[in-house]
Amino acid sequence: MTEKEQYRYANIIIDISHEKVDRPFQYKIPASLLSVLEPGMCVSIPFGKSNRLCNGVVIELTGRADYPADKLKEIIEVVPDSVIVSADAIRLAAWMKKNYGSTMIAALKTVLPAKQAYRPKTRKSVIRLKPPEQLRELLAEAVRKKQAARIRILTELINEEVLPYELVAGKLNISAGTLKSLENQGVIEVRAESIYRNPVRLTAAEETGKQLSEEQRTIVEEITCEYSQGIRGTYLIHGITGSGKTEVYIALIKNMVSAGRQCIVLIPEIALTYQTLLRFYKRFGDRVSVMHSSLSQGEKYDQCERARSGDIDIIIGPRSALFVPFPKLGMILIDEEHEPSYKSESMPRYHARETAQALAAMKGAALVLGSATPSLEAYYRVQEGRYKLFPLTRRLTGGTLPTVYTIDLRQELKAGNRSVFSRKLQELITARLAAGEQIILFLNRRGYAGFISCRSCGHVVKCPHCDVSLAKHKGGRLLCHYCGYETPEVTRCPECGSGYILGFRAGTQQIEENIGKMWPSAKVLRMDGDTTKKKDSLQQILTAFAERQADILIGTQMIVKGHDFPGVTLVGILAADLSLNANDYRAGERTFQLLTQAAGRAGRGDRPGEVVIQTYRPEHYSIVRAAEQDYGKFYEEEIIYRELASYPPAAHMLAIVIGAATAEAGKGLGEELTGAIRDSGSPVRIIGPAEAAVTKIKDVFRFVLYIKHADYQELIKVKDVVEAKINNQESRRESVQFDFDPMDRI
Numbered sequence: 001m002t003e004k005e006q007y008r009y010a011n012i013i014i015d016i017s018h019e020k021v022d023r024p025f026q027y028k029i030p031a032s033l034l035s036v037l038e039p040g041m042c043v044s045i046p047f048g049k050s051n052r053l054c055n056g057v058v059i060e061l062t063g064r065a066d067y068p069a070d071k072l073k074e075i076i077e078v079v080p081d082s083v084i085v086s087a088d089a090i091r092l093a094a095w096m097k098k099n100y101g102s103t104m105i106a107a108l109k110t111v112l113p114a115k116q117a118y119r120p121k122t123r124k125s126v127i128r129l130k131p132p133e134q135l136r137e138l139l140a141e142a143v144r145k146k147q148a149a150r151i152r153i154l155t156e157l158i159n160e161e162v163l164p165y166e167l168v169a170g171k172l173n174i175s176a177g178t179l180k181s182l183e184n185q186g187v188i189e190v191r192a193e194s195i196y197r198n199p200v201r202l203t204a205a206e207e208t209g210k211q212l213s214e215e216q217r218t219i220v221e222e223i224t225c226e227y228s229q230g231i232r233g234t235y236l237i238h239g240i241t242g243s244g245k246t247e248v249y250i251a252l253i254k255n256m257v258s259a260g261r262q263c264i265v266l267i268p269e270i271a272l273t274y275q276t277l278l279r280f281y282k283r284f285g286d287r288v289s290v291m292h293s294s295l296s297q298g299e300k301y302d303q304c305e306r307a308r309s310g311d312i313d314i315i316i317g318p319r320s321a322l323f324v325p326f327p328k329l330g331m332i333l334i335d336e337e338h339e340p341s342y343k344s345e346s347m348p349r350y351h352a353r354e355t356a357q358a359l360a361a362m363k364g365a366a367l368v369l370g371s372a373t374p375s376l377e378a379y380y381r382v383q384e385g386r387y388k389l390f391p392l393t394r395r396l397t398g399g400t401l402p403t404v405y406t407i408d409l410r411q412e413l414k415a416g417n418r419s420v421f422s423r424k425l426q427e428l429i430t431a432r433l434a435a436g437e438q439i440i441l442f443l444n445r446r447g448y449a450g451f452i453s454c455r456s457c458g459h460v461v462k463c464p465h466c467d468v469s470l471a472k473h474k475g476g477r478l479l480c481h482y483c484g485y486e487t488p489e490v491t492r493c494p495e496c497g498s499g500y501i502l503g504f505r506a507g508t509q510q511i512e513e514n515i516g517k518m519w520p521s522a523k524v525l526r527m528d529g530d531t532t533k534k535k536d537s538l539q540q541i542l543t544a545f546a547e548r549q550a551d552i553l554i555g556t557q558m559i560v561k562g563h564d565f566p567g568v569t570l571v572g573i574l575a576a577d578l579s580l581n582a583n584d585y586r587a588g589e590r591t592f593q594l595l596t597q598a599a600g601r602a603g604r605g606d607r608p609g610e611v612v613i614q615t616y617r618p619e620h621y622s623i624v625r626a627a628e629q630d631y632g633k634f635y636e637e638e639i640i641y642r643e644l645a646s647y648p649p650a651a652h653m654l655a656i657v658i659g660a661a662t663a664e665a666g667k668g669l670g671e672e673l674t675g676a677i678r679d680s681g682s683p684v685r686i687i688g689p690a691e692a693a694v695t696k697i698k699d700v701f702r703f704v705l706y707i708k709h710a711d712y713q714e715l716i717k718v719k720d721v722v723e724a725k726i727n728n729q730e731s732r733r734e735s736v737q738f739d740f741d742p743m744d745r746i
């Protein structure tokens with residue numbers, strides 16, 4: 001009896017994502033599978049009273065039955081072509097389930113980039129087995145016998161030892177019969193070799209690395225040295241765009257690859273894959289590949305196979321690339337780690353940075369984060385001594401930091417200027433158009449909807465309990481989405497008494513129209529949700545602007561990322577504080593990030609740039625510090641606010657999101673859960689239940705409970721209390737989802 005055969009039972013997670021079946025079920029292993037079955041295999045099993053056929057994932061084999069063995073059902077078979085979930089992936093899924101709250105099967109599906117196995121693609125070719133002289137004799141014979149097909153193929157084979165099968169069957173039009181007879185004569189062999197599907201279709205000349213600057217070299221040396229000493233650290237590289245972070249990543253990866261290790265590179269969004277890939281491809285060639293949602297299932301599967309077999313060293317992609325199964329993972333790198341897109345929007349709502357940290361710990365890998373405007377989380381951990389900070393202080397392409405003007409829109413109004421362009425911005429736009437230089441106008445639309453501010457004094461109507469702005473709802477009432485606080489419509493500013501208190505309404509389209517009126521000859525491109533709906537249209541707009549087919553590019557958030565336009569010498573930020581009014585606690589951080597990045601678009605070429613920041617709140621620290629490009633000072637002020645209000649990263653927060661058929665049922669369950677959490681003796685603070693920001697989606701009413709505590713483990717316990725409570729309710733119709741340290745208002 002082999003060791004494996006002693007395991008006669010298997011614990012299996014059923015492929016049904018429902019809390020009620022979210023535990024392992026035990027099955028008997030049939031004799032035929034005793035020596036075959038392994039943890040991670042997908043099996044077919046009878047489930048429930050009706051024994052309907054289900055799939056499940058084996059997470060454990062055991063020799064001991066937890067129930068009388070005759071009561072256990074038997075596994076039917078291993079599902080053909082299913083992917084085996086590795087032990088590492090099962091551990092990571094269990095970690096995600098525990099830390100983010102989801103069913104085990106949902107967590108398992110998340111950590112599997114490819115769910116089904118695909119037969120390898122094959123490449124067939126015809127190979128010559130005899131020397132050319134012998135083929136010439138055969139050719140002469142074929143000519144005598146007037147065998148046209150033989151003449152065609154033998155002629156080719158005299159010159160080429162290997163012919164692609166497509167050529168032979170296609171252009172040469174040789175039948176299978178002819179090939180067979182040549183094969184039987186020992187003249188040729190038809191060979192099929194399996195090849196991986198490779199989504200990287202690039203040809204680019206190889207480039208050698210740049211001579212690293214002193215700052216860059218220090219980073220690479222220290223991290224590499226720590227790694228070789230067995231230290232597995234987390235490192236934050238803080239450097240503005242263009243300061244050489246990517247070059248550092250490449251040098252670090254070179255060292256890892258030389259040491260026989262593999263690396264994962266995460267980027268914030270799929271649209272940036274191509275430019276990053278191209279740079280890596282020039283250094284690593286076919287040893288680098290990509291993983292993202294636009295790949296076919298077969299391509300995804302093959303990238304996992306290539307990772308497993310060591311055919312590649314590096315994978316690049318958005319957050320799901322984290323789950324590519326590298327057996328020798330040495331380093332995970334996360335570029336622009338502050339980007340909100342690293343948080344998953346479906347269950348389990350994992351954050352790629354935290355998950356990468358857990359994965360790195362499991363696999364003994366190092367973690368490298370990079371950002372021009374680090375998340376408060378990352379910088380907080382630097383202060384705590386958990387991450388090591390490396391600054392990159394200089395832009396390597398030349399180009400100085402731009403000159404920034406902050407314009408107070410309240411003063412513009414006082415001076416009688418009601419246009420969306422301040423006098424300073426008008427003056428600079430006119431000058432740039434005359435000089436033939438390019439302009440970017442940035443409309444910060446985040447948090448656009450709903451908030452109310454005073455045009456005379458800049459006052460924003462806020463919740464007295466939560467320090468976030470109130471949002472306007474139907475009928476004019478104002479509502480806090482954290483605690484449910486509500487007040488009637490405001491028609492006079494409570495600060496200065498002005499009646500000019502309202503929402504900001506300029507959209508990108510109105511701005512384009514305004515430009516048309518003021519500068520009729522200017523050529524304008526607009527980039528927003530409307531103009532980029534079609535596939536590739538985003539890239540087309542960017543290319544057109546880069547080729548200087550337009551003078552002005554107007555856009556929302558999308559234009560601030562990654563793209564380099566050397567012709568741009570002026571950036572106008574039209575309403576910098578719009579995003580400050582997004583009613584969530586990250587508003588100040590997001591504003592600082594967006595402004596810093598937008599300002600960074602100016603003066604990337606050889607001429608110096610200028611930036612105009614228009615705002616109703618020029619005194620707000622997010623705006624002041626962005627104008628100064630001073631992250632350190634911004635952090636100091638922002639972290640005080642987080643500490644005072646117990647927001648992450650100073651404390652942790654769990655949003656429990658309830659979906660219900662009626663508002664009463666949703667609120668009712670919210671109150672019930674509040675009671676259960678209180679009864680459990682938990683020390684957490686409970687806020688709500690309140691209506692969610694989006695009160696209804698597809699006729700499902702949404703409520704949210706916010707739970708706060710300094711210790712994440714206390715939030716996990718609350719999640720467990722809630723799960724236990726809802727699993728005990730037989731006929732519960734409401735849904736409950738968890739969002740730990742949410743990125744946005746719910």
Ligand code: ADP
Binds near residue numbers: 211242244246247248
């Ligand atoms: P980041 O990732 O911080 O935006 P990059 O690594 O893309 O910065 O570098 C910005 C530009 O500077 C790139 O064009 C890159 O080729 C160049 N660069 C980076 N490091 C060096 C170096 N040591 N010497 C010369 N040029 C460099």
Ligand code: ZN
Binds near residue numbers: 454456459494497
């Ligand atoms: Zn006012």
Ligand code: ZN
Binds near residue numbers: 464481484485
């Ligand atoms: Zn409130």
